[in-house]
Amino acid sequence: xxxxxxxxLSTEGIDVAKxxxxxxxxxxxxxxxxxxxxxxxxxLSTEGIDVAKxxxxQGSVTKGGTxxxxxxxxxxxxxxxxxAEVVTSATGQFRFFAAPGQWTLRVLSPxxxxxxxxxxxxxxxxxxxxxxxx
Amino acid sequence: MSRTDVxxxxxxxxxxxxxxxxxxxxVDEDVSAxxxxxxxxxxxxxxxxxxxxxxxxxxxxQAGLEQLLSEKGITGDDTVVLYGGNNNWxxxxxxxxxxxxxxxxxxxLDGGRKKWELESRPLTTDVPARPRTDYRAKPARTDIRAFxxxxxxxxxxxxxxxxxxxxxxxxxxxxxxxxxxxxxxRAGHIPTARNIPxxxxxxxxxxxxxxxxxxxxxxxxxxxxxxxxxAYCRIGxxxxxxWFVLHELLGQPNVKNYDGSWTEYGSLVGVPVEKGA
Numbered sequence: 001x002x003x004x005x006x007x008x009l010s011t012e013g014i015d016v017a018k019x020x021x022x023x024x025x026x027x028x029x030x031x032x033x034x035x036x037x038x039x040x041x042x043x044l045s046t047e048g049i050d051v052a053k054x055x056x057x058q059g060s061v062t063k064g065g066t067x068x069x070x071x072x073x074x075x076x077x078x079x080x081x082x083x084a085e086v087v088t089s090a091t092g093q094f095r096f097f098a099a100p101g102q103w104t105l106r107v108l109s110p111x112x113x114x115x116x117x118x119x120x121x122x123x124x125x126x127x128x129x130x131x132x133x134x
Numbered sequence: 135m136s137r138t139d140v141x142x143x144x145x146x147x148x149x150x151x152x153x154x155x156x157x158x159x160x161v162d163e164d165v166s167a168x169x170x171x172x173x174x175x176x177x178x179x180x181x182x183x184x185x186x187x188x189x190x191x192x193x194x195x196q197a198g199l200e201q202l203l204s205e206k207g208i209t210g211d212d213t214v215v216l217y218g219g220n221n222n223w224x225x226x227x228x229x230x231x232x233x234x235x236x237x238x239x240x241x242x243l244d245g246g247r248k249k250w251e252l253e254s255r256p257l258t259t260d261v262p263a264r265p266r267t268d269y270r271a272k273p274a275r276t277d278i279r280a281f282x283x284x285x286x287x288x289x290x291x292x293x294x295x296x297x298x299x300x301x302x303x304x305x306x307x308x309x310x311x312x313x314x315x316x317x318x319x320r321a322g323h324i325p326t327a328r329n330i331p332x333x334x335x336x337x338x339x340x341x342x343x344x345x346x347x348x349x350x351x352x353x354x355x356x357x358x359x360x361x362x363x364x365a366y367c368r369i370g371x372x373x374x375x376x377w378f379v380l381h382e383l384l385g386q387p388n389v390k391n392y393d394g395s396w397t398e399y400g401s402l403v404g405v406p407v408e409k410g411a
Contacts, residue, residue, distance in 0.1 A: 012324050045334055049314070053314075053315075054314055054315060055315075056169070066151065070251060072252075073246055074338070075311050075312075077299065077301055079300065080333060081299060081334075082299065082331060082333030082334075083299045083301060083307075083310065083311045084311035084312040084313075085221065085309045085312070086300075086312045087219070089162075093394060095312075096311045096312055097309075097312065097313055097315055098307075098311045099301055099306045099307050099311075099315075106338075108179045108252065108338060108339070109252070110251070110252055110253075111255050118244075
């Protein structure tokens, strides 16, 4: 997998019709060996995702410029309510399928905390990179 | 029942990793998480492969559970400590399942895998060898599991608690936001249900809030505690988390988890559905 894809992340198995496959894929990013060799930040491939039907929020978590893997990224709605949580991949990446509107992303990891606010649009991929502070 | 009968702290867990009669079981939504590292000595239960009927939509029967737990080397006398990712959603689901089949001493690790990881505690890839046992389950309880007809009959009569996120409740989203949204069922919620997201019962680190905070949460949202209650979500795992809070932590006697949840209800022909907050 190394160097085969920008961002090095395999989207094998992502199919909007089969949610659990996607689900497992999403988690397989966390520490799985495949596709995790490069330390590329951002640029998560959306290959296999029907972006036109989704409202994607994705990005990466870094600390001092280094990707943070195993960080917990929490998606909060405009009212501050928890909506979802994922674990960052070995390259520090994450992805959510949200709805249009304003969202807050909050990161919790042994290395520190971080937060970012985004406005997501249907049919588009909203990218956000979050830098942690101790 | 006290909180320590059903919940253990990470410190307690760390001090009981080698204790005979205590079995740690990881149940994750991401079934591969176990392979990347788990609490030393823990065995894995796969919520999908191990706990679901392979053909029809239901969970495995009594004989199926007996076979599974025998293979895992668990006995009916063991203290089973469940933990997992996603703030213990699937661990809570498995907890409920152990209770459906009458396991006596089962507990959740407070904060689950997340808290263990945030505290930088050890994980291992070693898979323990536990000798096979002859596990005997009890017949499935029906007093903690709700089926669709009871749910329809409960509209306007019992507490219905929809524990999904506000956007799923209102119909804006059909699934948690880490999942793609295209689904076959209708969006919305069961009429008269109150939306109290499971997450309001947990702290950021995944631990459960205190009994006083939890009581205030449900009463503040207009739930009459003590009245018959049915909790649901999308597939029954987040509502198992809320079932745990109401039935196990707050000791409410008549609480059921509707594991058919929105994927069943939202697909039924002719049932009432409400949209909006």
